[in-house]
Amino acid sequence: MNPLAKLLEAALFASPRPIPTSELAALDAEASPAAVAAALDELREHYDVDGHGVELVDQGGGWQILTRPEYTEAIERAQVAMRPHRPSGAALETLAIVAYRQPIGRAEVSEIRGVDVGAILKSLLERGLIEVVARGEGLGRPLLYGTTPLFLEQFALRHLDELPRVDELAVALSQPEEGSLGEPGHPVASGGA
Amino acid sequence: MNPLAKLLEAALFASPRPIPTSELAALDAEASPAAVAAALDELREHYDVDGHGVELVDQGGGWQILTRPEYTEAIERAQVAMRPHRPSGAALETLAIVAYRQPIGRAEVSEIRGVDVGAILKSLLERGLIEVVARGEGLGRPLLYGTTPLFLEQFALRHLDELPRVDELAVALSQPEEGSLGEPGHPVASGGA
Amino acid sequence: MTGLRVADTGDAFVVELGAFNGPLDLLLSLIRDEKIDVYDIPMARICEQFLARMHELALNAAAEYLEMAARLLRIKTLMLLPRHEGDDGWEDPRAELVRRLLEYQQVREIVDVLERMGEDRRNRFARAWFPALVAPPQAPLALSLVELLAAVDRVLRVSREPGLHDVVPRPLDVDGAIAIVRAVLALRASARWRDVVREDAEPWEVLSALLALLEMARRSELKLAQPRPFADVEILRESAGQAA
Numbered sequence: 350m351n352p353l354a355k356l357l358e359a360a361l362f363a364s365p366r367p368i369p370t371s372e373l374a375a376l377d378a379e380a381s382p383a384a385v386a387a388a389l390d391e392l393r394e395h396y397d398v399d400g401h402g403v404e405l406v407d408q409g410g411g412w413q414i415l416t417r418p419e420y421t422e423a424i425e426r427a428q429v430a431m432r433p434h435r436p437s438g439a440a441l442e443t444l445a446i447v448a449y450r451q452p453i454g455r456a457e458v459s460e461i462r463g464v465d466v467g468a469i470l471k472s473l474l475e476r477g478l479i480e481v482v483a484r485g486e487g488l489g490r491p492l493l494y495g496t497t498p499l500f501l502e503q504f505a506l507r508h509l510d511e512l513p514r515v516d517e518l519a520v521a522l523s524q525p526e527e528g529s530l531g532e533p534g535h536p537v538a539s540g541g542a
Numbered sequence: 543m544n545p546l547a548k549l550l551e552a553a554l555f556a557s558p559r560p561i562p563t564s565e566l567a568a569l570d571a572e573a574s575p576a577a578v579a580a581a582l583d584e585l586r587e588h589y590d591v592d593g594h595g596v597e598l599v600d601q602g603g604g605w606q607i608l609t610r611p612e613y614t615e616a617i618e619r620a621q622v623a624m625r626p627h628r629p630s631g632a633a634l635e636t637l638a639i640v641a642y643r644q645p646i647g648r649a650e651v652s653e654i655r656g657v658d659v660g661a662i663l664k665s666l667l668e669r670g671l672i673e674v675v676a677r678g679e680g681l682g683r684p685l686l687y688g689t690t691p692l693f694l695e696q697f698a699l700r701h702l703d704e705l706p707r708v709d710e711l712a713v714a715l716s717q718p719e720e721g722s723l724g725e726p727g728h729p730v731a732s733g734g735a
Numbered sequence: 736m737t738g739l740r741v742a743d744t745g746d747a748f749v750v751e752l753g754a755f756n757g758p759l760d761l762l763l764s765l766i767r768d769e770k771i772d773v774y775d776i777p778m779a780r781i782c783e784q785f786l787a788r789m790h791e792l793a794l795n796a797a798a799e800y801l802e803m804a805a806r807l808l809r810i811k812t813l814m815l816l817p818r819h820e821g822d823d824g825w826e827d828p829r830a831e832l833v834r835r836l837l838e839y840q841q842v843r844e845i846v847d848v849l850e851r852m853g854e855d856r857r858n859r860f861a862r863a864w865f866p867a868l869v870a871p872p873q874a875p876l877a878l879s880l881v882e883l884l885a886a887v888d889r890v891l892r893v894s895r896e897p898g899l900h901d902v903v904p905r906p907l908d909v910d911g912a913i914a915i916v917r918a919v920l921a922l923r924a925s926a927r928w929r930d931v932v933r934e935d936a937e938p939w940e941v942l943s944a945l946l947a948l949l950e951m952a953r954r955s956e957l958k959l960a961q962p963r964p965f966a967d968v969e970i971l972r973e974s975a976g977q978a979a
Contacts, residue, residue, distance in 0.1 A: 350593050359595030359613035362555075363623040363860030375620045399592070400543050402552030420552035427553070427569045436878065439674055441886035449887060461890060464674055464685055486906045488946060504880045518888050522881070558862050608859035617860065625857050631756045631846065634853075638845035654838060657757035657799045697849055698856040711844045 350395060353380055354388040358414070367411030443469045444478060448500070448512060452482045452493035470494060478503070543588060546573055547581040551607075554585075560604030560695055602695025626696075636662045637671060637693065641702060645675045645686035663687060671696065754792060758803035759839040761788060766836070773836055776829055778811040806832070907939055912947035916970070920957060926970040 350358070360376055361368060374385050389412065393405040396414075403414050416424070436444075443466050446458050458466045473479045474494075482495035496509065506512065513520070543551070553569055554561060567578045582605060586598040589607075596607050609617065617623055629637070636659050639651050651659045666672045667687075675688035689702070699705065755761045765784050766773060785807055794800045813828035827833075912931070919926050932944045948970065951957045958971040 350595075355593060355595035355610075356613050356616060357595070359609040359860070360617050360620065360622045362596050362607070362862060363609050363617050365623070368622060372620065372622070376616050376622070395592075399588075400548060402543075402548035402550070403555050414555065416552035416556050417548075420549055423549055423569055424553050424556055427565070437673075438676070438886065438889075441882055442890050445883055445886040445890055448883070463683075487909065488907075503878045504883060506880075513884065515887070515891065518884060518891070522884055522888060555862060606861060608861055611855070611858040614858045614860070623860050625860075628857070629853065634846045634849050635756055635842050638842050638849055641849075642845065654835075654842065655757055656759040656803065656835070656839070696856055697852045699852065705845065706848055708841065711841055 350391060351388060353377060353384060354391045354395070357385070357388050358392055361405070361412060361414045364413075367409040367413040369411040373412065439464075439466075440469055440473065444473060444496075444500075447473070447479050447494050448496050448509070449515070451495035452485075453495075454485050454491040454493050456491060458494075543584060544581060546570060546577060547584045547588075550578070550581050551585055554598070554605060554607045557606075560602040560606040560691075562604040566605065599698075601698050601700050603691045603700070606695075632657075632659075632662055633666060636666060637689070640666075640672050640687050641689050641693070641705060642708070644688035645678075646688075647678050647684040647686050649684065651687075758800045759835065760843075761785065761794075761800070762803065763836060763839060763843070773833060773840075776832070778807065778814050778829065782807045782811050907943045907946065909943050909946045909950060912940070912943040913951060916944070916947055916951060916957070920970070920972045924972045927967050928970075931970065 356376055357373055360373065370382075370385060370389075373389070374380060374382060377385075380388075389405065395401075396404050401417075402420055403416050406413060406415055439462075442462060443458060446461055447453055450457070450461075455467060455470055458470070470479065474481075477497055477499045479494045479500065480497050481492045483493040484490040485493050501507070501509070549569055550566055553566065563575075563578065563582075566582070567573060567575060570578075573581075582598065588594075589597050594610075595613055596609050599606055599608055614625065618625055632655075635655055636651060639654050640646055643650065643654075648660060648663055651663070663672065667674075670690055670692045672687045672693065673690050674685045676686045677683040678686050694700070694702070755764070762781070762785060765771075765781060765788065766776070769780070769784065771777065771781065782804075786804055788794075789800050789804060810828045810832060818825050916926075916931050919930050928944075931948070932941055936944070948957070948959060952959050955973055958973050960969045960971060961967075962969070
């Protein structure tokens with residue numbers, strides 16, 4: 350590829366939005382409009398002829414490099430097929446507090462854990478394990494969180510009542526730890542949120 | 543390029559973060575680990591030999607496509623994308639100590655740096671460079687911090703092992719077991735002491 | 736003076752941030768400038784230099800530097816104490832300082848490595864564009880009930896301290912307090928704090944009343960005035976036409 354095409358490729362890759370031709374020209378003061386157009390053609394042809402997973406398209410008010418539509422499904426499916434990732438202790442502790450104290454606000458959870466849980470609550474929300482169930486009283490009417498049906502499903506619980514009461518915890522914990530993943534009768538999580 | 547290489551290219555293009563080999567393998571259930579490795583090689587070589595504005599790198603805990611350094615200045619000058627700020631000396635010192643001594647609490651980091659690091663730890667937490675990995679023993683069960691995958695990514699490291707070992711540093715300590723920083727720590731998997 | 740960046744405000748702390756990362760940093764730079772052997776620091780000279788630089792950089796108010804200065808002076812004093820020839824039990828009062836300086840020097844070396852590697856990475860851009868269709872893959876979570884319960888147990892053990900589980904804080908009743916204030920102001924054009932809060936009010940009632948007054952002032956339902964410092968606050972009914 351010629352040097353200008355490489356520069357354009359790098360810029361298109363790094364840009365968070367489509368870049369109009371006029372802005373692409375600003376990348377190299379020496380380059381004529383014709384040279385920029387030729388470099389864009391070269392880049393587009395290169396992606397097409399060489400068989401790349403991406404393509405150069407002119408839409409949304411400018412040029413952008415996009416993945417080809419035929420790979421979208423595989424990338425989305427991969428999410429489900431991926432090896433499950435063990436949640437951090439911090440995430441589990443936060444989830445545990447929400448499960449036992451719902452409805453509960455961020456401030457209260459943060460106070461119990463001794464550290465701000467804003468980011469963790471956000472990721473639990475994104476995972477669909479908790480949701481906003483109400484707004485609290487008082488100043489600012491804080492959001493209150495509770496667990497979702499998906500939470501029950503992923504822990505193989507029929508109802509929240511099936512969680513052991515706090516005074517029964519010791520008994521529940523004395524069960525063998527091995528059963529935690531993938532065995533019949535034990536809760537297993539699979540599949541993305 | 544072979545179809546698997548194209549699929550990997552599409553997935554790597556779609557992701558702003560490094561993707562571990564195991565997750566790339568999940569994109570195609572039929573593909574053997576050897577085939578994935580070969581496809582990654584093909585992709586990397588293609589970018590190098592064909593002369594692209596981007597390259598494939600293995601760092602930050604996974605594979606990532608990045609622009610080549612020679613285009614950075616032009617991209618920044620044209621305001622297509624902005625480089626992140628250089629971290630302050632205080633932030634770097636704090637990160638260095640956390641990286642080598644993790645899990646480590648605020649008091650210990652402050653002691654080594656000779657200044658209170660509370661505010662800096664908070665900002666490093668907010669920027670996702672460190673995280674709470676455990677709670678210490680003793681009074682108040684202090685929070686202990688470790689580095690995150692984003693730390694590896696931002697410092698172009700594959701593993702913490704890639705940081706120099708303490709005995710490779712110019713400064714030798716007379717009592718290594720007492721005062722030295724130790725080897726770069728390994729991130730602790732989950733919280734809870 | 737040195738080529739330090741001094742802020743227009745003359746704020747001492749800004750100067751410090753631009754120059755040194757802390758007292759150990761300052762000390763280390765003195766040792767380097769004066770070509771001093773770290774293992775044999777001349778305490779009198781380094782003390783003098785340290786205090787001079789602190790003064791020069793207007794760091795006299797920074798607690799961390801003051802603490803280091805005090806430490807240096809103490810070591811200097813200990814060095815002056817007479818010791819007997821062949822005294823095996825003598826411990827160099829500088830030992831701890833030397834250890835800390837060496838440890839800090841290691842940190843600085845690692846910082847150099849991080850700085851170089853971070854610079855390399857900052858010279859490359861990652862993909863910034865998110866095509867709407869393709870979300871970056873996110874691995875599912877492996878959740879196990881036993882681990883969740885273990886987390887509950889951990890939380891309970893950690894937070895058993897001052898009554899986090901026994902005390903249910905009484906929620907504030909701002910709406911109730913607003914009703915009380917409205918009732919009082921319906922009867923009279925001005926009121927005092929004691930007219931809207933009982934003598935034996937509980938903390939939650941006091942807080943509710945305070946928030947109610949602030950909220951109503953914000954909505955221009957009333958005006959709060961204090962004729963002179965420390966005088967009782969007057970709560971004045973705001974006529975509807977005056978609302979801002």
